[in-house]
Every structure is written in C-alpha cells, then in structure tokens.
Amino acid sequence: MNKPDYQRPIDFRHGRVDMNHGAGGRAGAQLVEELFARAFDNPALRAGDDGAVLDLPAGHRLVMATDGHVISPLVFPGGDIGCLAVHGTVNDVAMMGAVPLYLSASFILEEGFPLADLKRIVESMAAAARDAGVPVVTGDTKVVEQGKGDGVFIATTGVGALPAGRRIGGALARPGDAVLVSGTVGDHGVAVLSRRESLEFETAVVSDTAALHGLVAQLLAAVPEGAVHTLRDPTRGGLATTLNEIARQSRVGLLLDEAAVPVQPQVEAACELLGLDPLYIANEGKLVAIVAPEHADAALAALRAHPLGRAAARIGTVQDDPQRFVQMVTRFGGRRVVDWLSGEPLPRVC
Amino acid sequence: MKYVDEFRDGTLARGLAAAIAAELQPGRRYSFMEFCGGHTHAIARYGVAELLPPAVRMVHGPGCPVCVLPIGRIDQAIGLALQRGAIVATYGDTMRVPASGGLSLMKAKARGGDIRMVYSAADALKLARAHSEREVVFFAIGFETTTPPTALAIRQAAAEGLGNFSVLCCHVLTPSAITHILESAEVRDYGTVPLDGFIGPAHVSIVIGSGPYEHFADEYRKPVVIAGFEPLDVMQAVLMLVRQVNQGRAEVENEFTRAVSREGNLAAQRVVAEVFELRERFEWRGLGEVPYSALKIRPAFARFDAEQRFGLAYTPVPDHPQCACGAILRGVKRPTDCKLFGNVCTPESPMGSCMVSSEGACAAHYAYGRFRDIPIVARPA
Numbered sequence: 001m002n003k004p005d006y007q008r009p010i011d012f013r014h015g016r017v018d019m020n021h022g023a024g025g026r027a028g029a030q031l032v033e034e035l036f037a038r039a040f041d042n043p044a045l046r047a048g049d050d051g052a053v054l055d056l057p058a059g060h061r062l063v064m065a066t067d068g069h070v071i072s073p074l075v076f077p078g079g080d081i082g083c084l085a086v087h088g089t090v091n092d093v094a095m096m097g098a099v100p101l102y103l104s105a106s107f108i109l110e111e112g113f114p115l116a117d118l119k120r121i122v123e124s125m126a127a128a129a130r131d132a133g134v135p136v137v138t139g140d141t142k143v144v145e146q147g148k149g150d151g152v153f154i155a156t157t158g159v160g161a162l163p164a165g166r167r168i169g170g171a172l173a174r175p176g177d178a179v180l181v182s183g184t185v186g187d188h189g190v191a192v193l194s195r196r197e198s199l200e201f202e203t204a205v206v207s208d209t210a211a212l213h214g215l216v217a218q219l220l221a222a223v224p225e226g227a228v229h230t231l232r233d234p235t236r237g238g239l240a241t242t243l244n245e246i247a248r249q250s251r252v253g254l255l256l257d258e259a260a261v262p263v264q265p266q267v268e269a270a271c272e273l274l275g276l277d278p279l280y281i282a283n284e285g286k287l288v289a290i291v292a293p294e295h296a297d298a299a300l301a302a303l304r305a306h307p308l309g310r311a312a313a314r315i316g317t318v319q320d321d322p323q324r325f326v327q328m329v330t331r332f333g334g335r336r337v338v339d340w341l342s343g344e345p346l347p348r349v350c
Numbered sequence: 351m352k353y354v355d356e357f358r359d360g361t362l363a364r365g366l367a368a369a370i371a372a373e374l375q376p377g378r379r380y381s382f383m384e385f386c387g388g389h390t391h392a393i394a395r396y397g398v399a400e401l402l403p404p405a406v407r408m409v410h411g412p413g414c415p416v417c418v419l420p421i422g423r424i425d426q427a428i429g430l431a432l433q434r435g436a437i438v439a440t441y442g443d444t445m446r447v448p449a450s451g452g453l454s455l456m457k458a459k460a461r462g463g464d465i466r467m468v469y470s471a472a473d474a475l476k477l478a479r480a481h482s483e484r485e486v487v488f489f490a491i492g493f494e495t496t497t498p499p500t501a502l503a504i505r506q507a508a509a510e511g512l513g514n515f516s517v518l519c520c521h522v523l524t525p526s527a528i529t530h531i532l533e534s535a536e537v538r539d540y541g542t543v544p545l546d547g548f549i550g551p552a553h554v555s556i557v558i559g560s561g562p563y564e565h566f567a568d569e570y571r572k573p574v575v576i577a578g579f580e581p582l583d584v585m586q587a588v589l590m591l592v593r594q595v596n597q598g599r600a601e602v603e604n605e606f607t608r609a610v611s612r613e614g615n616l617a618a619q620r621v622v623a624e625v626f627e628l629r630e631r632f633e634w635r636g637l638g639e640v641p642y643s644a645l646k647i648r649p650a651f652a653r654f655d656a657e658q659r660f661g662l663a664y665t666p667v668p669d670h671p672q673c674a675c676g677a678i679l680r681g682v683k684r685p686t687d688c689k690l691f692g693n694v695c696t697p698e699s700p701m702g703s704c705m706v707s708s709e710g711a712c713a714a715h716y717a718y719g720r721f722r723d724i725p726i727v728a729r730p731a
Contacts, residue, residue, distance in 0.1 A: 333364055339716070
C-alpha cells in the first residue's frame with residue numbers, strides 16, 4: 001500500500017524561521033506552499049514556474065519600479081512592513097501615470113524570526129495586494145543568519161501599463177503650475193517614530209499608508225490629458241525632499257505657502273516636541289501633483305472627491321528660478337528656503 | 351496647535367515690525383546679539399530677519415551647544431567608543447560634528463563604535479542598566495538647560511550604585527561666554543563688533559534666572575532682554591531693546607515672563623551645585639580657553655566622571671585654518687564672510703561646527719536664508 005506523502009504542517013504559533021527555510025529543500029518549499037502561495041494565491045503564482053508570464057494591454061508601454069522596504073518597527077500604528085511593501089511600489093508605478101498591474105516580492109528573512117509575525121506580515125501584504133487589485137505574481141525567499149538582518153526585509157517590484165502618449169514626470173513642471181498635495185503631511189513618519197524603542201510616545205496618529213492608483217485615476221480623469229505634469233509620492237525625506245527633487249529635475253523654483261500645507265495638529269505637536277519638521281517627515285499615502293494652472297481647481301476638486309484626498313490642498317506655485325530653490329512664505333510672514341535634508345533628521349539639543 | 355500658534359501669528363508679527371520701524375531713530379543703526387542658537391534658528395526658520403527694518407542687524411552669538419564643542423572633546427568621546435569599547439550615549443545633534451582624522455561620532459559608529467542617540471540623560475542611565483556588562487558613557491554637552499538632567503542622572507546612578515555608568519562632562523556656562531565676548535578686543539577696543547544689546551537666553555534663563563545678566567547691564571552698559579524661542583518673542587525683544595537704546599537705558603528686562611523668574615529654578619540650581627563644580631579652564635571652539643566657563647564633576651561623584659574613570663587627557667586640536675567658526679561664534683564674521691561657506695562647507699560635509707546643528711549660524715543661514723545672498727530671487731506671485 002502506498003502511503004500518501006505526509007508532512008507535519010508548519011507550526012505558525014511557536015515556530016521560527018531557521019536556516020532550513022532558505023536552504024532550497026523541503027522546509028523552504030513548505031513555507032512557500034503553506035504561507036506565501038496560499039496568501040498571495042493567483043494563477044501566475046500557482047503555475048509554480050521560475051517566472052510569471054503576463055499580459056500587457058495593447059497600445060500601452062510598460063512602467064517598472066522597484067522599492068526595498070526596511071523599517072523599524074515592523075508593525076506600526078496603521079500598518080506594517082507587509083502592506084507598506086505593496087503600497088510603496090504600487091504608488092511608484094502610479095506616479096508615472098501608469099495603471100499598476102503586477103508585483104514581485106523578494107523576502108530576506110532573519111534566522112529566528114517568529115513565524116507568527118511573518119504570517120501576519122505576509123497576510124497583511126496579501127490583503128493590501130488584493131485590495132489594490134495588483135497581484136504578487138512571482139517571488140523569492142532567502143534566509144540570513146541571526147544578526148545579519150532586521151527580522152524581515154521585503155523588496156517589491158511593480159509593473160504597470162502606461163497609455164500611449166501620456167507623459168508625466170519629475171522634469172515636466174513649468175513656471176506658473178500649481179502645486180497640490182493630496183492630504184496632511186508627516187502622518188506616517190510620526191506614527192513610526194512613536195513606536196521606536198528609544199522614543200515611544202503616545203499618539204493617536206496612524207500611518208497614512210495606502211495605494212494611490214485609484215486617486216491618481218480619478219485625478220487624471222478629471223482634467224484633460226497633459227494637464228497633470230508631475231506626480232510624486234513624498235515618502236522618505238517628506239514633502240520638502242520631493243519638492244526639491246522636482247525643482248532640480250524641472251530646473252525651476254517653487255514657492256510654497258506654509259499656511260496652506262495641511263498638517264494634523266498631533267503631527268505638528270509631536271514634531272515640535274522632537275525638534276523635527278513635518279515637511280521632512282515621510283508619508284506613504286500622499287501624492288504631490290504639479291498641474292497646469294488653468295486646471296488646478298478641477299484637479300483639486302477631483303482629489304478632494306476621493307476618500308484618500310479629502311484634505312487635499314493647493315500649497316504653492318512653480319517659479320522661474322535658475323537657482324532652483326524651494327522657498328516658502330512662512331505663516332509668520334517671512335520667507336525662507338525649504339532645503340534638502342542633510343542626512344538623518346536629528347533632534348536638537350535645547 | 352494651542353499655545354504655540356499664538357506665538358507665531360503673522361498678523362501680530364506685522365504689527366510688531368511696524369512698531370519697531372516706528373521707534374527707530376533716523377540714521378541710527380542697531381546691532382543686537384541673540385546669544386542662543388534657539389533664537390538663531392527661530393530667526394532663520396520664520397524669516398524674522400526679513401520682517402525687521404534694515405537698520406536692525408542681528409548678530410549670531412555662541413549659544414549653540416554643539417557649535418562651541420571643541421574637536422578635542424569629540425575626539426575623547428570617539429576614543430571611548432572605538433578604543434575603549436564603551437557604549438557612548440549622545441544627543442542627536444552631536445553625531446555629525448567633525449572631529450580629528452575626518453571622523454565624527456556618526457562615522458565612528460559606521461566603523462563599529464557603539465554610539466547611541468538618546469533624548470535625555472535618563473535614557474543613558476537606562477542603557478547602563480540594560481547593559482550592565484558594558485561601560486556606558488553619557489557625552490554630556492550643553493549650557494545650563496541640559497546640566498540639571500545630567501546632575502540628576504549622576505545622582506541617580508550613585509543612589510542605584512550603577513558601576514558601569516559615567517559622564518564625559520562638557521557642560522558650559524552662559525554668563526562666562528557673554529563676559530568673554532564683551533571683553534573681546536573686537537567689542538572693547540576696536541568696536542568692529544558693534545553690540546547695542548543682547549537677546550538673553552530662553553531655556554537657560556529658566557534655570558539660572560534673570561539675575562546673572564544684571565552684571566552685564568550694570569558693568570558693560572548693555573541692555574539685555576530675555577526672550578522666548580518663538581518668533582514673536584524675538585520680535586518683542588527687539589522692540590524692547592530698541593526702546594532701551596533710544597532711552598539710553600541698560601537694564602535686564604524679561605520678555606519671557608511666562609517661564610523665567612529673577613531667581614530661576616532653585617531646585618535645579620541645587621542639584622547642579624551638589625554634583626558639579628567650576629572648571630578652572632575649558633576650551634570652547636571659537637572662543638579658545640575661557641576661565642571658569644564650564645563645569646566638572648565633584649570629587650564625591652568621581653567614579654561617574656569618565657575623564658577620571660578612563661584617565662582621559664585633553665588634547666586641543668586646532669580648527670581647519672580657513673574655517674571661520676571662531677570669528678562667527680564671536681560675532682566678528684557672518685557665515686557668508688567665510689571662504690568655505692556653501693562650497694567646501696555644507697550641511698552634508700561640514701568643516702566647522704556652525705554648519706552642523708540647525709542652531710548653528712552657518713547651518714541656519716544655509717538651510718533657510720541663503721536665497722537672500724543670490725542676486726536673482728524669485729518673488730512671491
């Protein structure tokens with residue numbers, strides 16, 4: 001009599017990642033089968049091949065973006081590294097004006113990492129991919145020895161379809177254009193900081209992590225093709241860094257109105273306490289849109305009509321400036337440069 | 351944000367600016383030194399300088415704790431981490447200050463030094479408790495604001511009998527620095543640094559009170575107005591200074607009455623006096639050796655003194671010969687007078703300490719104000 005192959009299911013309650021999970025043997029295959037394949041389930045993944053064969057809509061060009069996710073802590077108010085790994089890459093594709101279609105995911109796991117935590121992260125990631133309608137179609141898992149990782153690193157790559165003739169990019173901002181932001185800035189960074197080991201403070205702020213392609217679609221549908229010149233998600237380095245990137249790429253200056261930049265009072269208060277500036281704090285669910293002035297009102301209305309853009313605001317204007325400064329009229333009435341960040345934002349002494 | 355926005359109100363600012371302009375005597379120029387980096391930062395960040403009439407010039411003072419820290423002291427902290435294998439706990443600002451051999455605490459960390467950023471002296475104590483098998487040294491810097499927490503940490507360590515905790519004490523004293531500036535040749539003899547008055551420290555004065563400044567008003571005939579760190583505080587203080595100058599008065603006035611009293615925080619002063627005593631001499635970056643300008647740990651707490659515990663000797667290290675930080679800290683030069691400003695020396699690769707902290711005159715000007723130095727300036731639409 002032939003006994004069917006029996007394998008004891010993975011103990012997701014007490015088990016931990018060990019070197020076997022990355023050795024290419026049964027343990028690794030089992031982890032893929034019982035965790036990753038089950039969570040991300042879709043036809044391309046089910047095929048079990050080395051790569052995924054994908055369809056691309058006719059008349060479109062391919063947009064591809066990649067993002068490595070390392071974050072401490074791995075779980076934070078409003079999200080975790082799993083959903084972040086989906087949102088970050090989906091948003092990068094969406095900021096090109098493309099419709100995100102597929103994701104790949106590469107996991108670097110640290111030996112000793114609790115499987116329960118891994119399961120939670122993977123399931124959160126799968127839910128985010130499902131909600132976004134962007135499946136993870138191929139993936140990889142590696143294990144590094146204890147001390148050589150930080151629990152989990154996740155690298156995701158996304159591809160999307162860009163309609164023929166659409167041009168949206170960081171180099172396309174023109175003097176006179178309106179600068180819009182889709183909501184309050186600094187939420188994600190403050191939510192993460194509030195759970196850092198050395199910092200821990202109590203706040204009701206949650207990360208804004210979200211997939212923005214729906215918001216982008218609504219925005220692009222509301223204005224004529226070509227009216228939106230630049231889209232970018234102000235992630236690491238915050239709004240200030242993103243605007244400086246755009247100024248440099250487009251060879252223009254920007255003039256902001258501090259009073260118009262939406263910031264939650266709790267975020268402002270936390271930044272005040274820590275000696276940080278909300279303009280430099282990361283966002284994971286916001287976008288900056290640079291729009292031709294005649295379509296700025298329609299664009300703003302379209303953003304505000306979407307649940308992820310309710311607090312959208314027009315915060316400034318693109319200027320002709322050979323120095324490419326991002327300047328800001330302060331609420332106080334003076335003017336100052338909003339500069340590139342120098343290294344890590346560090347709190348002040350007194 | 352409640353209790354903060356009130357001090358950053360643009361309408362009030364315009365009103366104050368008009369009031370200052372109205373009180374200026376025609377043809378007269380006014381130079382005021384804001385001692386504190388906190389004020390320097392507020393002036394740059396909120397664009398206060400732009401709201402002030404051109405006849406009022408703000409001179410940046412040496413009150414930036416990170417800026418006045420000499421290279422030799424940072425070298426000591428780096429040595430403790432790299433050569434002695436200690437965990438060095440430090441305030442974040444200190445991490446980037448350039449030290450000898452192209453190092454900084456941040457670069458030393460990348461070379462394997464166990465250097466941890468902390469928010470308070472109490473966090474350094476926590477580290478010591480959590481790593482009882484390691485030496486934990488708190489790199490204690492700052493003026494009178496940060497001194498009481500260090501004193502408390504040392505007292506607490508003594509009470510707990512923590513055997514692995516010590517403090518590299520680099521605390522410095524505000525009044526000594528002001529005296530040093532007032533006694534400098536540039537102010538006293540040549541008059542190259544015209545000083546009509548001081549904006550006195552905010553947080554420092556909460557601890558030491560307004561009393562210690564009376565000496566400067568009486569002895570040197572310089573008005574002092576103690577002001578909070580909010581931009582409206584600074585503008586109100588400028589108005590009060592202008593009035594004193596116009597009326598020929600030299601008094602200590604307190605704009606920051608919501609926090610500062612004449613006596614200051616007596617409990618804080620007591621704990622500082624219990625743990626620290628005056629140092630005979632201490633090197634400041636920019637000011638050189640200033641007698642009785644810093645604190646050291648009293649013999650009763652000697653086992654918590656990293657200098658004694660590790661037998662550290664102090665070796666002064668000269669600044670880069672072209673770095674003008676010294677002159678800038680004394681108010682003799684402005685950041686833009688320095689040859690290195692903005693080309694060799696930037697916040698990404700600071701040569702001098704003034705480019706490091708956001709409270710430093712160079713960093714504040716570079717980050718917030720440098721568009722004013724460039725002839726073509728975009729105007730608000």
